Amino acid sequence: MKEYIQNVYGIDEAVIFAYEVNKEILEETVNMAQSKTKPKAKSIKGRGAKNGIRNKLFDFKREQILEVSARLFYHRGFRATTLDVIAEELGVTKPFIYYHFENKRDILLHLLERTMGKSHDVFAGVDVESGTPAEILKDLVKRFTLVVIETRVSTAMFWRDEKDLPLDRKDKIREMKRDVDNKLTRVIERGIENGSFDVKDPKMASLCVAGMVTWTYTWYQADGRSTPDEIAERMTEYVLNMVGIRK
Amino acid sequence: MKEYIQNVYGIDEAVIFAYEVNKEILEETVNMAQSKTKPKAKSIKGRGAKNGIRNKLFDFKREQILEVSARLFYHRGFRATTLDVIAEELGVTKPFIYYHFENKRDILLHLLERTMGKSHDVFAGVDVESGTPAEILKDLVKRFTLVVIETRVSTAMFWRDEKDLPLDRKDKIREMKRDVDNKLTRVIERGIENGSFDVKDPKMASLCVAGMVTWTYTWYQADGRSTPDEIAERMTEYVLNMVGIRK
DNA sequence: ATTGAATTATACTTTATAGTATAATTCAAT
DNA sequence: ATTGAATTATACTATAAAGTATAATTCAAT
Known part of the structure; x- marks a missing residue:
């Protein structure tokens, strides 16, 4: 090169x-x-x-x-x-x-900008109010996991170098994160309401799901034994178990 | 002051x-x-x-x-x-x-040193080979969660400023992390063996549990609606659900 | 081949901050 | 009250790294 x-x-x-x-x-x-x-x-x-x-x-x-x-x-x-x-x-x-x-920061911004755009697109396509909660949750977690793995470099940078970003970008990113959390919360709530999930404190549950998924960036290895798809698939199983899905 | x-x-x-x-x-x-x-x-x-x-x-x-x-x-x-x-x-x-x-780094080292000592003590007291898997896992997750909340400042610093640490400290911390992961894995394996858990890939499951718990440092608020104990308690419920505990 | 514009290197300035020499201050003990 | 030791501030140096002025090179188009 x-x-x-x-x-x-x-x-x-x-x-x-x-x-x-x-x-x-x-x-x-x-x-x-x-x-x-x-x-x-x-x-x-x-x-x-x-x-x-x-x-x-x-x-x-x-x-x-x-x-x-x-x-x-x-x-x-x-x-x-x-x-x-x-x-x-x-x-x-x-x-x-x-x-x-x-300048230097401009480089960082470009890197994150692109990741954010990608992430945004992925989640924008999910409507949490239609479809069965189980299906939606599964879809969300799968997309989320794949995005985290794909953008793991930027994700790591964001969680580490966030302080070096101008305020407006930071807010934008945090807003996106909140959006994901809210979507998760909403789906879990719907699941509890219609009896397909059995879990307490949907807000905390969604934070835990988000954490579990995001954490992937710390341990995923491109040369590891599992492919992103396999990981994402397994992740959905864990999450559905976690929210106490009726079997 | x-x-x-x-x-x-x-x-x-x-x-x-x-x-x-x-x-x-x-x-x-x-x-x-x-x-x-x-x-x-x-x-x-x-x-x-x-x-x-x-x-x-x-x-x-x-x-x-x-x-x-x-x-x-x-x-x-x-x-x-x-x-x-x-x-x-x-x-x-x-x-x-x-x-x-x-010097500056010396300050950081002292901060982390103390956290690490505390964490080490918490986990050293857990024997993953005796007791029922459900009990041990519950105990582990509870201790883990409480430690993360208590040491959240250092935890955040570690995950962010790890690069600024001398190699030996980094290794020491990573070793502790591995220790926790291994303990989690072992307990989950035992649970699967004796039929009390139903979950695939205990290694990945333990990484997810660790992530879910560690992530707490990003959202826990001292003035929030839940106490550390409440959070830890709920966390154990989520985890036990996640590993498909027999009810 | 020549020329003006675009691109890149050389070598510089600026700035931020870790770290320190030294002097001034305050202490505890007589 | 005096004195040597401990503590802290003033005012500095050293250094690393961001950023830039300028000159040199290479380009595309005639």
Whole structure:
């Protein structure tokens, strides 16, 4: 990878294409960095249909920065990771990074932004008021688990480096978490009402479910004996047991 | 409190006594700082039976530093908390801190050390091979939950600022965690063997239990509607349900 | 081949903060 | 009251790391 960045103008379409394909495989860190942050260069007109290659290159480099940063932030923590190390890892120097991102925090924000978007989409699609409580709960837990596993790097960063985020982002994230908790609570309440669940204190129960699922980020290993799907499936069993589902 | 530290030689026995009493109430941060770290002053002979007041004062000040540091580390994170802020909060200056602790990390270590000792004691007293699995599991979860709540500040710091710890401490803490996980796993296995539990994958189940319990540190509120005991009690219900206990 | 714009490196400034030398203060004991 | 030891503040140094001015390079298009 390094080589593709050093002397980056050597990049050709083939490399970009290879990246485009990879994109769909890479789990978390690489996705889309649709240059919402403009390059420092004054004119952005140049980035149109005509020279799309430039744009792709720009986005590609941002991806690389994000990918490396995610790995380092994850392993060392946000504050403990210096831009010089990120640059060194990429085989470039600091101004390269500052050309593609406003500052260090901007990188972190982009990483979390993307995770949040993904998470949001996953939960937005669940209506807790229709369907049987058991089905909905199962669906929620499964989706939740898969998202946590998929976004485990960002999840870890969030729980650790939350303090380094600006207030509005923090609130946004906390709001999403609350949303999940509320959905869980609501489903459990419905289950208790219609007699399909038997559990006390649905609020605390939902916090415990959320904890159990979120905790996965601390122990999941990509090379472990279980696949994400298997884990998610088992997780739903545990949760349904926990809420005392009628068998 | 501030006042007791500023112009500290104004302290009298009464204050120290008040502190001694308080000591047993304060949950986590204040306990014993038995000056294992010697003061920078060359001679430590002076700290004997004769002038016990000096020693008590010294320890008292260490307590204050630990207490304030814990609060700040907890709210802002270790790296983001500067010694100047700690000093300011105490109404003193930096050398005051350096006189009582070797350095910043030393403060963090003392905070965690104490938590770890406490946790260790709690789990050392549980024999997972005798007694019925249900009883043991219940006992484990209850103790575990209470410890997490009691040491939630340190627990949070550990999961967040782990990177800032020296390797040996990290290992020690992780070992303790593993110990708990193993104990949980063993009990669940025993329960499955003798037919009192009905759950798959005891290893993953124990990770989930540990996660559910540990997660408490993120949502427990001292002024919340439930007491630690109530929470611990409910937690055991959830867990026993989760492992499919025969009713 | 030449040129202006975009990109990146060199080498710098700035800032934040851990840590410390030294002087001033306060103590306990005579 | 005096004195040496313990304690703490003032004011500093050292250092790491974020961020940037400027020059050099490479690009795309003629």
